[in-house]
Amino acid sequence: MAGIIIQCDGFSKNGLREYIRIPDPVGDPDWHEPSPGSSDNNPRGNHNMVQAIKLFLAVLLSSMSFTVNALVLEQAPYFFDDENNVGGDGYLSVESAGAQVAEDFRFAEDVILTSISWWGSYDPFAPETESFAVRIIGDDGTGNPAPGFPPLYETIFTGLGEDSGFVDLFDETVFQYKVAGLNWSLQGGVDYYLSIFSNAGASDWYWLESQAGDNKNWYRENDTGPWSVDSPDALNMSFHLEAVRAASVPEPATWLLMLIPLIGLYRKTVTAM
Numbered sequence: 001m002a003g004i005i006i007q008c009d010g011f012s013k014n015g016l017r018e019y020i021r022i023p024d025p026v027g028d029p030d031w032h033e034p035s036p037g038s039s040d041n042n043p044r045g046n047h048n049m050v051q052a053i054k055l056f057l058a059v060l061l062s063s064m065s066f067t068v069n070a071l072v073l074e075q076a077p078y079f080f081d082d083e084n085n086v087g088g089d090g091y092l093s094v095e096s097a098g099a100q101v102a103e104d105f106r107f108a109e110d111v112i113l114t115s116i117s118w119w120g121s122y123d124p125f126a127p128e129t130e131s132f133a134v135r136i137i138g139d140d141g142t143g144n145p146a147p148g149f150p151p152l153y154e155t156i157f158t159g160l161g162e163d164s165g166f167v168d169l170f171d172e173t174v175f176q177y178k179v180a181g182l183n184w185s186l187q188g189g190v191d192y193y194l195s196i197f198s199n200a201g202a203s204d205w206y207w208l209e210s211q212a213g214d215n216k217n218w219y220r221e222n223d224t225g226p227w228s229v230d231s232p233d234a235l236n237m238s239f240h241l242e243a244v245r246a247a248s249v250p251e252p253a254t255w256l257l258m259l260i261p262l263i264g265l266y267r268k269t270v271t272a273m
Contacts, residue, residue: 070242071111075103075210077119077164077174077238085166087174090120090206091217091235093197095133098221101207102137102145102195103237104214109188111243113153115180118196119164119208119238121172131199132157134179136192145193149223152192153184156199174208186243193218194239210238 078088093101116134135151161175168174186192198205213236218227 070114070244071107071109073105073107073241073243075105075212075236075238076240077166077208078211079166087119087166087168088209088211089169089235090208091219091237092204093120093207094201094205095197095199095222096201097204100195100197100220100222101237102193102218102227103239104191104193104216104218105239105241106191107186107188107243110246111186111188112246113184113186113241113243114182115178115242116182116194117176117178117240119174119176120161121168121170121174121206121208122203123170123172123206125203126161126173126175127200127202129158129200130160130175130177132177133195133197133199135195136184136186137195139191139193143191144229145195145218145227147226151195153182155179155182168206168208172206185246194237194241196237196239208238209235212236 080086080088091101092099113136118134134155134157136153137145137151140146157177157179161177164174164176166174196207215234215236216229216231217234217237218229220227
């Protein structure tokens with residue numbers, strides 16, 4: 001059976017094939033007019049109705065914005081000796097040690113943050129169960145993290161990191177971590193601060209450095225303490241952020257306006273039957 005495929009931003013034509021497939025009475029070898037006495041006794045009116053539905057769906061989908069590709073913002077971990085799998089240094093970031101570290105970032109456009117990845121190592125060993133506070137903190141208006149608590153967003157990672165296959169500058173195993181399934185709204189062109197610190201006090205945890213960034217980060221002793229900036233020779237912290245653009249959906253009033261011609265044509269079709 002032939003049909004129409006409507007393309008919209010972010011989807012290929014074939015991508016919508018299973019979602020929108022409308023019988024087309026014009027040029028469709030499988031379509032035939034109903035026999036007299038059947039319940040579908042107004043093929044011309046039905047054909048007009050089908051055309052109206054096609055037009056309505058085309059207008060509707062063209063007014064909606066879909067995006068399937070993730071946006072990525074990354075400061076990759078620093079591994080200076082790939083041949084021997086050796087990485088760089090890190091900053092102590094452990095709550096019980098009075099060390100909370102934050103790194104600044106910004107997206108160019110409004111996004112929904114969906115996942116956060118980061119890297120780090122322990123001295124002298126990793127605990128049996130790892131725990132991290134992962135936070136997004138807003139700007140205080142002066143180019144620094146907003147003081148106090150709570151942050152804009154927070155989630156807790158509990159479990160075990162994955163061995164990255166690398167070691168840090170001091171020959172300690174570098175672990176990789178990830179939290180996914182987030183739904184955190186962030187504005188484009190606005191500074192935010194990613195703060196990650198260990199809640200497991202058995203060992204010191206060091207957030208691995210990156211060569212990307214502005215050589216600036218912040219630290220404080222606890223949730224109520226003030227932030228202090230470390231610059232201009234600070235290490236950049238490694239992270240990998242994934243996000244998606246928010247979809248724009250027509251307002252209800254717009255939907256109603258698009259439905260009016262369809263309703264009018266339906267009434268004419270019913271009258272002619």
